[in-house]
Amino acid sequence: MPLDIYHASVEVAVRIGIVVTVGPSNGGTYWYSFSVLNALRDYGHGNDYFVFHQEPDFPVEQYSRANWTVQYIKKRKNHLLTRVARLISAWGVPALAPLARGRYQTLLGYNLDLVVCPSTSLVAWWCGYPFIVAIHDVWYRWHLHKYPGARRFSEPFRDIIWSRAAKSARLILVESEMGRAEVMSAYGVSEEKTHLLPTGPAPFIWNYDVARQSVVRAKYDLPECYVFYPAIASILKNQLRVIEAIAILHRQHNLNIHAVFAGPMGQYGEQLRDIARYQDVEKLMHFLGPVPDGDMALLYRGALCLVMASYVGPTNMPIWEAFAIGCPVISSNAGAMLDQVADAGLLFNPSDAPQLAECILQLYRDLALRELLVQRGFERIAPLHPEIWAQSLLQAIRKAVA
Numbered sequence: 001m002p003l004d005i006y007h008a009s010v011e012v013a014v015r016i017g018i019v020v021t022v023g024p025s026n027g028g029t030y031w032y033s034f035s036v037l038n039a040l041r042d043y044g045h046g047n048d049y050f051v052f053h054q055e056p057d058f059p060v061e062q063y064s065r066a067n068w069t070v071q072y073i074k075k076r077k078n079h080l081l082t083r084v085a086r087l088i089s090a091w092g093v094p095a096l097a098p099l100a101r102g103r104y105q106t107l108l109g110y111n112l113d114l115v116v117c118p119s120t121s122l123v124a125w126w127c128g129y130p131f132i133v134a135i136h137d138v139w140y141r142w143h144l145h146k147y148p149g150a151r152r153f154s155e156p157f158r159d160i161i162w163s164r165a166a167k168s169a170r171l172i173l174v175e176s177e178m179g180r181a182e183v184m185s186a187y188g189v190s191e192e193k194t195h196l197l198p199t200g201p202a203p204f205i206w207n208y209d210v211a212r213q214s215v216v217r218a219k220y221d222l223p224e225c226y227v228f229y230p231a232i233a234s235i236l237k238n239q240l241r242v243i244e245a246i247a248i249l250h251r252q253h254n255l256n257i258h259a260v261f262a263g264p265m266g267q268y269g270e271q272l273r274d275i276a277r278y279q280d281v282e283k284l285m286h287f288l289g290p291v292p293d294g295d296m297a298l299l300y301r302g303a304l305c306l307v308m309a310s311y312v313g314p315t316n317m318p319i320w321e322a323f324a325i326g327c328p329v330i331s332s333n334a335g336a337m338l339d340q341v342a343d344a345g346l347l348f349n350p351s352d353a354p355q356l357a358e359c360i361l362q363l364y365r366d367l368a369l370r371e372l373l374v375q376r377g378f379e380r381i382a383p384l385h386p387e388i389w390a391q392s393l394l395q396a397i398r399k400a401v402a
Contacts, residue, residue, distance in 0.1 A: 013047045013067070014401055016040070017107065017115040019123045020053040024290070025264055026119070027232055028317035029136060031202035033118035037063065038203050039390035044397075050110050052123075071106065078102050087157060090122060090164035100126045114170075114401050122161055125168050132400050133165045134173040136199065137313065138186045163187050170400040173197045175313075178336035195396040198340075200384035201321040208297035208325075216298040220288055226258035227360060228303035228327070230296065230318050231310065233261070233269040238309040238332070240275060244353035245307075245360060247279035257360060259307075260286040262299060300327040305363050305370070311350050313337050319345070320384055323377035328370045330359045344376035 018040070020033045040049055041063060049068045054075040063070050078086075085099035100122070101107075107115075107127045115124035115131040124131030166172055166187035172194045174180045180194045216222075227246075231237040242259050249255040265272070265287055276285045291299065300306065306322035306329050313335025320340075322329045329345030331337050341347060346359040363370055382388075 014397075015048045015050065015111060015113045016044075016397065017050045017052060017110060017112040017124070017129065019104075019107075019115060019117050019121065020051065020055070020058075020119075021117070021121045021123065022119045023055050025232070027263070028199050029119045029134075031317060032134065032136070032199045034203050035200055035386075035389065036116060036118045036393060039386065039393050041065065041068070043387060043390035044394055050112065052104070052107060069110075073103050073106060076103060086122070086126070087160055089126070090160045097126045097128070114397065116397070117165075117169075118173075120162050120165055122165050122168075125164065130170050130400065131168075132171045132173060132195075132396060133169040134197070135162060135166060135179075135183050136175055137179065138162070138182045169193075171195050171396055173396065175199060176336035176339060178313075178339065195392075195399070197389070197392055197396065198384060199317045199320070200386075200389050201317065201324045201381070202293070202296075203386075204293040205297050205300075205321045205324050206386060208294065208301075210298075210301075212294070213298050213302060216295050217302055219295070220260070220286065220291075220299075222260060222286065222299075222302065223256075223258045225256075225304050225364070226260045226286070226302075227305055227307045227330075228260050228262070228299055229307050229309065230262040230299070230321075231308075232263045233265045233272060235268065236310065236312045238311055238350050239272050241309045241350060241353050241356055242307050243272060243276050243279060243281065243285065245356040246284055247281045248354060248357040249360060250281055250284065252357075253361065255361075255364070256284060257304065257364060258284045258286060260288065260299065260303070262288045262291045262296065265289055297321075297325055300325045303327055305330050305360070307356070307360070308332055308337065309350055309356065310334065310337075313340075316340070320381055323381035324384075326374045326377065328363055328373040329377060330356070330363065342376075342380065344380045345373055 022030045024030055051070045052073055054073050060070050082102040085096045089096040089100050104123045112129050115129045117131055117133040120133055120135050166189050174183055174194050175198050229242055233239055246259050249257055276282045300322055306318055306327050308316050308319055308331040310316055310332050311334050319329055319331055331341045331345050331347055332350035333347040334350050348355040348359050
Protein backbone atom coordinates (compact mmCIF):
# COMPACT_ATOMS: atom_id res chain seq x y z
CA MET A 1 0.00 0.00 0.00
CA PRO A 2 1.51 3.35 -1.00
CA LEU A 3 1.45 5.01 2.40
CA ASP A 4 5.11 5.47 3.22
CA ILE A 5 6.80 8.52 1.68
CA TYR A 6 9.77 6.37 0.70
CA HIS A 7 7.78 3.35 -0.53
CA ALA A 8 5.05 4.75 -2.79
CA SER A 9 5.42 2.36 -5.71
CA VAL A 10 2.94 -0.36 -4.67
CA GLU A 11 0.14 -0.60 -7.21
CA VAL A 12 -2.93 -0.72 -4.90
CA ALA A 13 -3.91 2.70 -3.54
CA VAL A 14 -5.63 3.08 -0.20
CA ARG A 15 -8.85 5.12 -0.14
CA ILE A 16 -8.56 7.40 2.87
CA GLY A 17 -11.26 9.77 4.12
CA ILE A 18 -10.47 12.79 6.31
CA VAL A 19 -13.46 14.23 8.18
CA VAL A 20 -13.06 17.84 9.35
CA THR A 21 -15.91 18.44 11.81
CA VAL A 22 -14.53 21.62 13.41
CA GLY A 23 -14.11 25.23 12.32
CA PRO A 24 -11.79 28.19 13.02
CA SER A 25 -13.47 28.89 16.38
CA ASN A 26 -12.13 25.54 17.61
CA GLY A 27 -8.58 26.88 17.54
CA GLY A 28 -5.84 24.27 17.78
CA THR A 29 -8.09 21.34 16.85
CA TYR A 30 -8.95 23.07 13.59
CA TRP A 31 -5.28 23.61 12.73
CA TYR A 32 -4.47 20.03 13.70
CA SER A 33 -6.89 19.01 10.93
CA PHE A 34 -4.90 21.04 8.42
CA SER A 35 -1.64 19.55 9.66
CA VAL A 36 -3.13 16.13 8.84
CA LEU A 37 -4.35 17.27 5.43
CA ASN A 38 -1.05 18.92 4.51
CA ALA A 39 1.00 15.94 5.67
CA LEU A 40 -1.00 13.59 3.44
CA ARG A 41 -0.96 16.03 0.52
CA ASP A 42 2.79 16.62 0.64
CA TYR A 43 4.10 13.22 1.75
CA GLY A 44 1.41 10.55 1.44
CA HIS A 45 1.70 10.05 -2.28
CA GLY A 46 -0.01 7.30 -4.27
CA ASN A 47 -3.25 7.03 -2.29
CA ASP A 48 -6.74 8.39 -2.95
CA TYR A 49 -7.94 11.01 -0.48
CA PHE A 50 -11.48 12.20 0.22
CA VAL A 51 -11.91 15.29 2.40
CA PHE A 52 -15.30 16.00 4.01
CA HIS A 53 -15.69 19.45 5.55
CA GLN A 54 -18.42 21.84 6.72
CA GLU A 55 -16.82 25.28 6.26
CA PRO A 56 -17.91 27.47 3.30
CA ASP A 57 -14.46 29.14 3.33
CA PHE A 58 -12.51 25.89 3.30
CA PRO A 59 -9.38 26.34 1.08
CA VAL A 60 -10.43 23.83 -1.59
CA GLU A 61 -7.76 25.07 -4.01
CA GLN A 62 -4.98 23.82 -1.71
CA TYR A 63 -6.15 20.24 -2.20
CA SER A 64 -7.12 20.32 -5.87
CA ARG A 65 -5.03 17.38 -7.01
CA ALA A 66 -5.61 14.37 -9.23
CA ASN A 67 -6.10 11.90 -6.40
CA TRP A 68 -7.98 14.25 -4.06
CA THR A 69 -11.74 14.79 -3.74
CA VAL A 70 -13.07 17.58 -1.52
CA GLN A 71 -16.72 17.33 -0.49
CA TYR A 72 -18.58 20.15 1.24
CA ILE A 73 -21.21 18.90 3.70
CA LYS A 74 -23.35 21.87 4.65
CA LYS A 75 -23.68 22.44 8.37
CA ARG A 76 -27.25 22.29 9.62
CA LYS A 77 -29.08 21.63 12.84
CA ASN A 78 -29.58 17.92 13.35
CA HIS A 79 -33.07 16.49 13.75
CA LEU A 80 -33.92 15.55 17.34
CA LEU A 81 -34.13 11.88 16.34
CA THR A 82 -30.59 12.06 14.91
CA ARG A 83 -29.22 13.58 18.11
CA VAL A 84 -30.93 10.99 20.28
CA ALA A 85 -29.72 8.17 18.01
CA ARG A 86 -26.15 9.45 18.29
CA LEU A 87 -26.19 9.32 22.06
CA ILE A 88 -28.01 5.99 22.39
CA SER A 89 -25.92 4.27 19.71
CA ALA A 90 -22.73 5.46 21.40
CA TRP A 91 -24.08 4.48 24.80
CA GLY A 92 -24.39 0.87 23.73
CA VAL A 93 -26.99 0.32 21.00
CA PRO A 94 -24.90 0.28 17.79
CA ALA A 95 -27.94 -0.88 15.79
CA LEU A 96 -29.08 2.77 15.89
CA ALA A 97 -25.90 4.00 14.18
CA PRO A 98 -27.57 4.33 10.75
CA LEU A 99 -30.07 6.81 12.24
CA ALA A 100 -27.19 8.86 13.66
CA ARG A 101 -25.50 9.62 10.33
CA GLY A 102 -27.52 12.72 9.51
CA ARG A 103 -25.79 14.85 6.90
CA TYR A 104 -22.79 12.48 6.86
CA GLN A 105 -24.86 9.84 5.05
CA THR A 106 -23.01 10.99 1.94
CA LEU A 107 -19.82 9.19 3.10
CA LEU A 108 -21.42 5.82 2.31
CA GLY A 109 -20.92 6.29 -1.42
CA TYR A 110 -17.11 6.50 -1.27
CA ASN A 111 -16.10 2.93 -0.37
CA LEU A 112 -13.33 4.07 1.99
CA ASP A 113 -10.63 1.81 3.43
CA LEU A 114 -10.02 4.08 6.42
CA VAL A 115 -11.26 7.37 7.83
CA VAL A 116 -9.00 9.77 9.74
CA CYS A 117 -10.82 11.96 12.29
CA PRO A 118 -8.46 14.79 13.37
CA SER A 119 -11.03 15.85 15.99
CA THR A 120 -12.93 13.42 18.18
CA SER A 121 -16.10 12.25 16.47
CA LEU A 122 -18.06 9.09 15.60
CA VAL A 123 -18.83 10.04 12.00
CA ALA A 124 -16.83 7.10 10.59
CA TRP A 125 -18.33 4.62 13.08
CA TRP A 126 -21.88 5.71 12.28
CA CYS A 127 -21.07 5.12 8.60
CA GLY A 128 -19.52 1.70 9.23
CA TYR A 129 -15.92 2.58 8.30
CA PRO A 130 -12.74 1.67 10.21
CA PHE A 131 -11.15 4.81 11.58
CA ILE A 132 -8.35 6.58 13.40
CA VAL A 133 -9.44 9.26 15.88
CA ALA A 134 -7.56 12.02 17.69
CA ILE A 135 -8.42 12.56 21.35
CA HIS A 136 -6.70 15.79 22.25
CA ASP A 137 -7.72 16.29 25.85
CA VAL A 138 -9.77 14.50 28.54
CA TRP A 139 -8.90 17.08 31.19
CA TYR A 140 -12.60 17.76 31.83
CA ARG A 141 -13.09 14.25 33.24
CA TRP A 142 -11.11 15.15 36.35
CA HIS A 143 -11.77 18.90 36.49
CA LEU A 144 -15.42 19.26 35.49
CA HIS A 145 -16.03 21.62 38.41
CA LYS A 146 -13.77 24.23 36.78
CA TYR A 147 -15.91 24.51 33.63
CA PRO A 148 -18.57 27.24 33.20
CA GLY A 149 -22.08 26.18 34.22
CA ALA A 150 -23.58 25.09 30.89
CA ARG A 151 -20.54 23.00 29.95
CA ARG A 152 -20.69 21.10 33.23
CA PHE A 153 -23.98 19.71 31.93
CA SER A 154 -22.90 19.08 28.33
CA GLU A 155 -19.46 17.53 28.90
CA PRO A 156 -20.74 14.18 30.30
CA PHE A 157 -22.87 13.75 27.17
CA ARG A 158 -19.86 14.47 24.99
CA ASP A 159 -17.94 11.88 26.96
CA ILE A 160 -20.39 9.18 25.85
CA ILE A 161 -19.38 9.92 22.24
CA TRP A 162 -15.68 10.06 23.07
CA SER A 163 -15.78 6.80 25.00
CA ARG A 164 -17.32 4.97 22.03
CA ALA A 165 -14.79 6.59 19.69
CA ALA A 166 -11.88 5.43 21.85
CA LYS A 167 -13.18 1.89 22.13
CA SER A 168 -14.17 1.53 18.46
CA ALA A 169 -11.24 3.21 16.70
CA ARG A 170 -8.41 1.14 15.29
CA LEU A 171 -5.94 3.67 16.62
CA ILE A 172 -6.10 6.78 18.85
CA LEU A 173 -3.86 9.78 18.22
CA VAL A 174 -2.77 11.44 21.48
CA GLU A 175 -0.95 14.68 22.26
CA SER A 176 1.54 13.63 24.94
CA GLU A 177 2.59 10.82 27.24
CA MET A 178 0.32 12.33 29.88
CA GLY A 179 -2.50 12.48 27.33
CA ARG A 180 -1.86 8.82 26.48
CA ALA A 181 -2.06 7.82 30.15
CA GLU A 182 -5.27 9.82 30.64
CA VAL A 183 -6.96 8.26 27.59
CA MET A 184 -5.94 4.78 28.72
CA SER A 185 -7.29 5.44 32.21
CA ALA A 186 -10.49 7.15 31.08
CA TYR A 187 -11.54 4.66 28.41
CA GLY A 188 -9.79 1.42 29.33
CA VAL A 189 -7.77 1.12 26.11
CA SER A 190 -4.32 -0.42 25.77
CA GLU A 191 -1.12 1.49 25.10
CA GLU A 192 -0.77 -0.38 21.78
CA LYS A 193 -3.98 1.29 20.61
CA THR A 194 -2.51 4.79 21.03
CA HIS A 195 -0.09 6.70 18.84
CA LEU A 196 1.75 9.85 19.93
CA LEU A 197 1.19 12.69 17.42
CA PRO A 198 1.23 16.11 19.13
CA THR A 199 -0.51 19.16 17.76
CA GLY A 200 2.39 20.91 16.07
CA PRO A 201 2.46 24.49 14.78
CA ALA A 202 -0.28 25.58 12.40
CA PRO A 203 0.91 25.19 8.79
CA PHE A 204 1.26 28.95 8.20
CA ILE A 205 3.79 29.22 11.04
CA TRP A 206 6.53 27.57 8.94
CA ASN A 207 6.28 30.17 6.17
CA TYR A 208 5.95 33.89 6.80
CA ASP A 209 7.21 37.14 5.30
CA VAL A 210 9.72 38.81 7.64
CA ALA A 211 9.57 41.96 5.51
CA ARG A 212 6.01 42.55 6.80
CA GLN A 213 7.12 42.83 10.46
CA SER A 214 6.86 46.64 10.59
CA VAL A 215 3.62 46.56 8.62
CA VAL A 216 1.99 44.24 11.16
CA ARG A 217 3.26 46.29 14.09
CA ALA A 218 1.76 49.45 12.56
CA LYS A 219 -1.47 47.68 11.59
CA TYR A 220 -2.26 46.81 15.21
CA ASP A 221 -0.55 49.88 16.71
CA LEU A 222 1.71 47.70 18.83
CA PRO A 223 4.36 48.97 21.25
CA GLU A 224 8.00 47.90 21.23
CA CYS A 225 7.59 45.63 24.27
CA TYR A 226 4.65 43.26 24.69
CA VAL A 227 3.84 39.74 25.77
CA PHE A 228 1.66 37.72 23.41
CA TYR A 229 -1.18 35.30 24.19
CA PRO A 230 -3.16 33.81 21.27
CA ALA A 231 -6.21 31.89 22.55
CA ILE A 232 -9.98 32.00 22.67
CA ALA A 233 -10.94 34.17 25.63
CA SER A 234 -12.22 31.95 28.44
CA ILE A 235 -11.88 31.28 32.14
CA LEU A 236 -9.90 28.13 31.39
CA LYS A 237 -7.47 29.88 29.05
CA ASN A 238 -6.87 32.25 31.96
CA GLN A 239 -6.18 35.59 30.26
CA LEU A 240 -7.12 37.11 33.62
CA ARG A 241 -3.79 36.05 35.14
CA VAL A 242 -1.87 37.85 32.40
CA ILE A 243 -3.74 41.09 33.09
CA GLU A 244 -3.03 40.74 36.81
CA ALA A 245 0.68 40.13 36.17
CA ILE A 246 0.95 43.17 33.89
CA ALA A 247 -0.76 45.24 36.61
CA ILE A 248 1.79 44.03 39.19
CA LEU A 249 4.68 45.03 36.94
CA HIS A 250 3.07 48.42 36.34
CA ARG A 251 2.43 49.16 40.02
CA GLN A 252 5.47 47.62 41.69
CA HIS A 253 8.18 48.14 39.05
CA ASN A 254 6.82 51.13 37.10
CA LEU A 255 7.07 49.06 33.90
CA ASN A 256 4.69 49.55 30.98
CA ILE A 257 4.91 46.11 29.42
CA HIS A 258 1.88 45.57 27.20
CA ALA A 259 -0.20 42.42 26.66
CA VAL A 260 -1.50 41.46 23.23
CA PHE A 261 -4.37 38.96 23.05
CA ALA A 262 -5.33 37.37 19.73
CA GLY A 263 -8.33 35.11 19.15
CA PRO A 264 -12.12 35.31 19.54
CA MET A 265 -12.99 37.41 22.58
CA GLY A 266 -16.76 36.91 22.94
CA GLN A 267 -18.60 37.87 26.10
CA TYR A 268 -15.70 36.93 28.35
CA GLY A 269 -13.52 39.36 26.44
CA GLU A 270 -15.73 42.21 27.67
CA GLN A 271 -15.20 41.03 31.24
CA LEU A 272 -11.45 41.08 30.66
CA ARG A 273 -11.65 44.67 29.42
CA ASP A 274 -13.56 45.62 32.58
CA ILE A 275 -10.91 43.93 34.74
CA ALA A 276 -8.14 45.79 32.90
CA ARG A 277 -9.93 49.07 33.55
CA TYR A 278 -10.34 48.20 37.23
CA GLN A 279 -6.61 47.34 37.46
CA ASP A 280 -5.79 50.64 35.74
CA VAL A 281 -3.89 48.92 32.90
CA GLU A 282 -6.46 49.30 30.14
CA LYS A 283 -3.97 51.27 28.03
CA LEU A 284 -1.52 48.37 28.22
CA MET A 285 -4.01 45.84 26.83
CA HIS A 286 -4.55 45.04 23.14
CA PHE A 287 -7.51 42.77 22.32
CA LEU A 288 -7.06 42.04 18.61
CA GLY A 289 -9.73 39.41 18.13
CA PRO A 290 -9.13 36.86 15.34
CA VAL A 291 -6.17 37.84 13.14
CA PRO A 292 -5.21 36.70 9.62
CA ASP A 293 -2.84 33.73 9.37
CA GLY A 294 -0.20 35.87 7.69
CA ASP A 295 -0.05 38.19 10.70
CA MET A 296 0.07 35.57 13.44
CA ALA A 297 3.69 34.49 13.00
CA LEU A 298 4.86 38.10 13.01
CA LEU A 299 2.94 38.82 16.21
CA TYR A 300 4.95 36.02 17.85
CA ARG A 301 8.16 37.28 16.28
CA GLY A 302 7.72 40.81 17.59
CA ALA A 303 6.88 39.80 21.16
CA LEU A 304 9.06 39.82 24.24
CA CYS A 305 7.65 36.33 24.86
CA LEU A 306 4.63 34.08 24.59
CA VAL A 307 2.64 33.74 27.80
CA MET A 308 0.60 30.51 27.84
CA ALA A 309 -1.46 30.86 31.01
CA SER A 310 -3.95 28.06 30.33
CA TYR A 311 -5.35 25.73 32.97
CA VAL A 312 -6.07 23.13 30.29
CA GLY A 313 -3.92 21.02 28.01
CA PRO A 314 -2.54 18.49 28.08
CA THR A 315 -0.39 20.44 25.58
CA ASN A 316 -0.98 23.71 23.73
CA MET A 317 -0.21 24.57 20.12
CA PRO A 318 1.01 28.17 20.73
CA ILE A 319 3.98 26.79 22.66
CA TRP A 320 5.13 24.80 19.62
CA GLU A 321 4.49 27.82 17.39
CA ALA A 322 6.60 30.08 19.58
CA PHE A 323 9.41 27.51 19.55
CA ALA A 324 9.27 27.33 15.74
CA ILE A 325 9.44 31.11 15.31
CA GLY A 326 12.06 31.85 17.96
CA CYS A 327 9.84 33.51 20.54
CA PRO A 328 10.75 32.87 24.21
CA VAL A 329 8.10 30.98 26.17
CA ILE A 330 6.53 31.42 29.59
CA SER A 331 4.03 28.67 30.27
CA SER A 332 1.62 27.41 32.85
CA ASN A 333 2.81 24.21 34.52
CA ALA A 334 -0.66 22.61 34.22
CA GLY A 335 -1.30 19.35 32.43
CA ALA A 336 1.47 18.06 30.19
CA MET A 337 2.79 21.56 29.48
CA LEU A 338 5.46 20.86 32.09
CA ASP A 339 6.81 18.12 29.80
CA GLN A 340 6.05 20.02 26.60
CA VAL A 341 8.15 23.01 27.63
CA ALA A 342 10.84 21.14 29.61
CA ASP A 343 13.88 23.42 29.93
CA ALA A 344 12.95 25.55 26.90
CA GLY A 345 10.79 28.02 28.81
CA LEU A 346 9.90 29.46 32.18
CA LEU A 347 7.06 27.79 34.09
CA PHE A 348 4.59 29.20 36.59
CA ASN A 349 1.52 28.22 38.59
CA PRO A 350 -1.47 29.45 36.53
CA SER A 351 -3.19 30.64 39.73
CA ASP A 352 -0.19 32.75 40.81
CA ALA A 353 -0.07 36.19 39.16
CA PRO A 354 3.01 37.40 41.14
CA GLN A 355 4.94 34.35 39.94
CA LEU A 356 3.96 35.09 36.33
CA ALA A 357 4.99 38.72 36.81
CA GLU A 358 8.39 37.58 38.07
CA CYS A 359 8.87 35.36 34.99
CA ILE A 360 8.05 38.25 32.66
CA LEU A 361 10.44 40.48 34.59
CA GLN A 362 13.23 37.90 34.24
CA LEU A 363 12.89 37.80 30.47
CA TYR A 364 12.55 41.57 30.22
CA ARG A 365 15.85 42.09 32.06
CA ASP A 366 17.91 39.18 30.72
CA LEU A 367 18.69 39.10 26.98
CA ALA A 368 21.02 36.10 27.41
CA LEU A 369 18.20 34.10 29.00
CA ARG A 370 15.86 34.97 26.13
CA GLU A 371 18.46 33.82 23.59
CA LEU A 372 19.06 30.58 25.51
CA LEU A 373 15.34 29.77 25.60
CA VAL A 374 14.99 30.49 21.89
CA GLN A 375 17.79 28.04 21.08
CA ARG A 376 16.29 25.38 23.32
CA GLY A 377 12.91 26.00 21.70
CA PHE A 378 14.36 25.28 18.25
CA GLU A 379 15.70 22.00 19.61
CA ARG A 380 12.32 21.08 21.14
CA ILE A 381 10.39 21.76 17.93
CA ALA A 382 12.71 19.82 15.59
CA PRO A 383 10.78 16.50 15.87
CA LEU A 384 7.60 18.31 14.79
CA HIS A 385 8.99 19.55 11.48
CA PRO A 386 6.28 18.85 8.85
CA GLU A 387 8.15 15.99 7.12
CA ILE A 388 8.95 14.18 10.36
CA TRP A 389 5.39 14.74 11.62
CA ALA A 390 4.03 13.36 8.33
CA GLN A 391 6.13 10.21 8.68
CA SER A 392 4.61 9.60 12.12
CA LEU A 393 1.07 10.09 10.79
CA LEU A 394 1.71 7.72 7.88
CA GLN A 395 3.09 5.16 10.31
CA ALA A 396 -0.18 5.36 12.26
CA ILE A 397 -2.22 4.91 9.07
CA ARG A 398 -0.13 1.90 8.00
CA LYS A 399 -0.78 0.30 11.36
CA ALA A 400 -4.53 0.99 11.14
CA VAL A 401 -4.99 -0.49 7.65
CA ALA A 402 -2.72 -3.51 8.20
